[in-house]
Amino acid sequence: MFKPFRTAAVLGAGVMGSQIAAHLANAGLTVHLLDLAGKGSNKNELVETSFKKALKLSPPIFFTEKTARRVIVGNFDEHFDSVAAVDWVIEAVVENLDIKQKLMERLESVIRSDTIVSTNTSGLPIDAIAQGRSESFRQRFLGTHFFNPPRYLKLLEIIPTADTDPQVLERMKWFGELHLGKGVVVAKDTPNFIANRIGMYVTMLGLQALTQGYTIEEIDTLTGTIAGRPKSATFRTADLVGLDTLMYVASNLYPAIPHDESREVFRVPELLRKLVETGTLGAKTGQGFYKKQDRQILSLNPETLAYEPAKPLNLGDIEAIGKIPDLGDRLRALYRDRSRAGAFFRESILKTLSYAACRIPEIADSPTDIDKAMRWGFGWELGPFEIWDVLGFETVLADMKAAGMTVPEWAEVKSQKSKVKSENLIFDSRLPLIWQNPEAALLDMGDGVVLYEFRSKGNTLSLQVVDGLTEVLDLLENDYRGLVIGNSSAHFSGGANLAEMAMMAQSGLGAIADLIVKFQTLLQRIHYFPKPIVAAIQGRVLGGGCELVMACPQVVAAAETYIGLVELSVGLIPGAGGIMRSVTWAADRAATEAPHHIQPFLRRVFETIGMAKVSNSAAEAQELGFLPPTARILMNGDRRLEVAKEEVLCSDRAGYASPPERNAIMVLGRPGRAMLDYAADTLYRGGFISEYDRYLANRLAYVMAGGELSAPALVDENYLLQLEREAFLPLLSQPKTQERIAHTLKHKKPLRN
Structure with missing residues (x-):
C-alpha cells in the first residue's frame, strides 16, 4: 500500500x-x-x-x-x-x-x-x-x-x-x-510518447487527403463519429488545438525520428505553414479550417484559402452506413464499401494500423497500451488494434501486404488465436444472468448481491424498466442480501421515456396517472426497502433518473456525474417524488423549523428545479441536494459497481435498517408560495425565463409550499406526492408542453417557448 x-x-x-x-x-x-x-x-x-x-x-x-x-x-x-x-x-x-x-x-x-x-x-x-x-x-x-x-x-x-x-x-x-x-x-521516453505519436500520424494523414481530392467536410465525416471517433474529427480538432501548435509539434517531431519508416508523413504541409504565417490559427483567432460567419459554418478552400459554404458530400451511400448502430458492423461496412468513402477509410486505416504496429516495442510494449492511449487520450471508441480485430486480423494483414505497407515481424507471427484482445471489458458483461426483459436485466455480482441494469435506449425509465424493477424487488425480498442499481454505459439515465409518455397521452391521461402512481410507489418502496439498495451512477442522471437516485438511501457516484431535475425544460414538473425530497432536504438543512430559517434553502431548491439546473459534478450535486452527504464519490468512476457492491455488503453486515418514515415535513403554506412566486416573477422580468417558464414555476411553487395551506404546517410524504400528481397531469394537456416534448424528441435539445 x-x-x-x-x-x-x-x-x-x-x-x-x-x-x-x-x-x-x-x-x-x-x-x-x-x-x-x-x-x-x-x-x-x-x-x-x-x-x-x-x-x-x-x-x-x-x-x-x-x-x-x-x-x-x-x-x-x-x-x-x-x-x-x-x-x-x-x-x-x-x-x-x-x-x-x-x-x-x-x-x-x-x-x-x-x-x-x-x-x-x-x-x-x-x-x-x-x-x-x-x-x-x-x-x-x-x-x-x-x-x-x-x-x-x-x-x-x-x-x-x-x-x-x-x-x-x-x-x-x-x-x-x-x-x-x-x-x-x-510510455517509453520517445518523441511524443504514445497517444500524440499515433494521433499526430492520423492527423497528418487527414491533411494529406486534402491533396487527394477529398474536401474538409468529407474527411471530417469519415474520421468522426461514423468511425467511432469524436465528432470534432480531424479538422475541427485541429482548430481547437491550434494550427500553430499542430505545426510546432510536427516541426519538432520530424527531426526527432530519423529512423521512423513513415517519417515523411510528419513533414509540415505547405498549406499548414501558409495558414500559420497569415495568423490563421484556428478557434483562438476565429478561423482555421473552419470559420463561423453570420451563423453559418464555412470551410477553407485549400486552393484559394477562401472560406466557402460546404459542398455536397460525394461519399456514396455514407448515410446508410452511418445509421448502422453497432460500431463493429459500421467499420466493416466502411471497409468493404467500394465508393470514395471506402477507399479513404481502407487506405487511412491500413496505414494507421501498420504505423501503430511498427511502433511496438519502440513506444510501448504491447498493443493494449496503444489502444488504451488512443481511447483515453483521443476519445476513440476502439483503439487501433481493437479495430484490427474487428475488421479481421488475417484480412487486414493480407491487405497491408498487398498494398506494400510495412508489416512488423511480431504481426507476421501472431496467430489469430493469440493476438492481443482488448482489456476494455465491462464489469457487468461477465456476470451471470438471473432475470431479464427486453429493456432490463438482473445480474449476479456474487456474495448475495445483485445488479439491476437498464438496457433501454438512452437508459430511459421506460415501462419495462419500471415494471422490471418492481419484479426484481419481489425477488430481492426473499433471496438476496442487497441490490445495486447501475449500468456500464457512459450515462446512468436520461430520465423518463418521453416518446412512450407522449403516445400514452394521446389516449387520455388515465394511463399516465396510473404510471405516475406506479413510479411513485416504486421509489417509495426502494427508499424504505428492508435490504440495502445502492445506486451506482455516472454521467448524465436526469429527470426521473435523478428522482430514482434521490430515492436510494445509499449512492456511489463517479466524480463526473451530472445530475438534475430537468422536467421544466420539457414543460413538466417532477412527478415521482423529486419535489417532495427536495422540500425535505430544504427543511433538514435549516437550523430550525422556523419559516425564516427554511426559506433560503427552499428558494435555492426552487430556483435549481425551476431553471432545470444540472450539477457540474457529483460534489456540486451534494451542494444542490441531489445526492446525500453520505454519497461515496469516486474519482475513478470505473470502480463504481465494485464499490457499490461493497457498500451493500458492509450495510448488510452492520445490520441494515431502512430510514425512518418522514411523517412530519415542514412546508411554508401560502406565505412561502408568495415568496417563491415573487422569485419566479423576478427571473421573468429579468429576462432569464419565458412566460411559460414562469407559469411552470408557479405550479412548482404550489407543490413545494404545500398547495392550498394558508400557513406553515407539518405534512407527510404522501401529502406532497399527491400534490405532485395533481400538478403534473394537467401540464401534459398544455400546448406549450406538448411543443416542448415534440421539440426535444426531434432535436434532442430543449425548447424555451
Whole structure:
C-alpha cells in the first residue's frame, strides 16, 4: 500500500499548469500554483491573471466553486520555498530544455528527500530534463503527461527514465488511477510518447487527403463519429488545438525520428505553414479550417484559402452506413464499401494500423497500451488494434501486404488465436444472468448481491424498466442480501421515456396517472426497502433518473456525474417524488423549523428545479441536494459497481435498517408560495425565463409550499406526492408542453417557448 499525496506544487500557471492544479484540487489536494514573478509591485500578477483566466474556462475545471480555494497562487521569487513542504512537484513551464534543467537544479536545493518530481512535457526527452541532478533526485523523477483538459480527458501517460525507482513508478500509477481517476499508461521516453505519436500520424494523414481530392467536410465525416471517433474529427480538432501548435509539434517531431519508416508523413504541409504565417490559427483567432460567419459554418478552400459554404458530400451511400448502430458492423461496412468513402477509410486505416504496429516495442510494449492511449487520450471508441480485430486480423494483414505497407515481424507471427484482445471489458458483461426483459436485466455480482441494469435506449425509465424493477424487488425480498442499481454505459439515465409518455397521452391521461402512481410507489418502496439498495451512477442522471437516485438511501457516484431535475425544460414538473425530497432536504438543512430559517434553502431548491439546473459534478450535486452527504464519490468512476457492491455488503453486515418514515415535513403554506412566486416573477422580468417558464414555476411553487395551506404546517410524504400528481397531469394537456416534448424528441435539445 502506498501513501496518497496530500500536497502538491505545480510550476507554471499556463493553460495546462492551471488545469492540472485544478484537477489535483478536485482530488482533495492542497496545491501551490507558482509562476514567474511580475515586474510591478504585485509579483503575483502573472499567476493571478492566468488563474483567473482558467476559472472562466468552459467546461469548468473545478468540481465546485469552493474547490478552487484549495489552490494557493504564488511566484518563483517570493514563494518558491513553499515547495519544501509538498509531496509532489509537477513542472509545466515553457518547452525549453535549458529553462527546465535550471528549474530542476533550483528544485533539488529546496524539496524534501522523499518528494516526487515530474514533468508534463510532451515534446522534450524526459531523461534530458533531469541531467546533472543527483542520483536520489533522478530516482524520484519521471514524466506525467496529462491530456488537455486534464479534468475531462482520462489518459495519463507516465514516463519513467532508466533511473526512476520502480516503487516511485508504482506509486504514481496507483495514485493516478485511484485518486485522480485516470487511465494510466506507462510510455517509453520517445518523441511524443504514445497517444500524440499515433494521433499526430492520423492527423497528418487527414491533411494529406486534402491533396487527394477529398474536401474538409468529407474527411471530417469519415474520421468522426461514423468511425467511432469524436465528432470534432480531424479538422475541427485541429482548430481547437491550434494550427500553430499542430505545426510546432510536427516541426519538432520530424527531426526527432530519423529512423521512423513513415517519417515523411510528419513533414509540415505547405498549406499548414501558409495558414500559420497569415495568423490563421484556428478557434483562438476565429478561423482555421473552419470559420463561423453570420451563423453559418464555412470551410477553407485549400486552393484559394477562401472560406466557402460546404459542398455536397460525394461519399456514396455514407448515410446508410452511418445509421448502422453497432460500431463493429459500421467499420466493416466502411471497409468493404467500394465508393470514395471506402477507399479513404481502407487506405487511412491500413496505414494507421501498420504505423501503430511498427511502433511496438519502440513506444510501448504491447498493443493494449496503444489502444488504451488512443481511447483515453483521443476519445476513440476502439483503439487501433481493437479495430484490427474487428475488421479481421488475417484480412487486414493480407491487405497491408498487398498494398506494400510495412508489416512488423511480431504481426507476421501472431496467430489469430493469440493476438492481443482488448482489456476494455465491462464489469457487468461477465456476470451471470438471473432475470431479464427486453429493456432490463438482473445480474449476479456474487456474495448475495445483485445488479439491476437498464438496457433501454438512452437508459430511459421506460415501462419495462419500471415494471422490471418492481419484479426484481419481489425477488430481492426473499433471496438476496442487497441490490445495486447501475449500468456500464457512459450515462446512468436520461430520465423518463418521453416518446412512450407522449403516445400514452394521446389516449387520455388515465394511463399516465396510473404510471405516475406506479413510479411513485416504486421509489417509495426502494427508499424504505428492508435490504440495502445502492445506486451506482455516472454521467448524465436526469429527470426521473435523478428522482430514482434521490430515492436510494445509499449512492456511489463517479466524480463526473451530472445530475438534475430537468422536467421544466420539457414543460413538466417532477412527478415521482423529486419535489417532495427536495422540500425535505430544504427543511433538514435549516437550523430550525422556523419559516425564516427554511426559506433560503427552499428558494435555492426552487430556483435549481425551476431553471432545470444540472450539477457540474457529483460534489456540486451534494451542494444542490441531489445526492446525500453520505454519497461515496469516486474519482475513478470505473470502480463504481465494485464499490457499490461493497457498500451493500458492509450495510448488510452492520445490520441494515431502512430510514425512518418522514411523517412530519415542514412546508411554508401560502406565505412561502408568495415568496417563491415573487422569485419566479423576478427571473421573468429579468429576462432569464419565458412566460411559460414562469407559469411552470408557479405550479412548482404550489407543490413545494404545500398547495392550498394558508400557513406553515407539518405534512407527510404522501401529502406532497399527491400534490405532485395533481400538478403534473394537467401540464401534459398544455400546448406549450406538448411543443416542448415534440421539440426535444426531434432535436434532442430543449425548447424555451
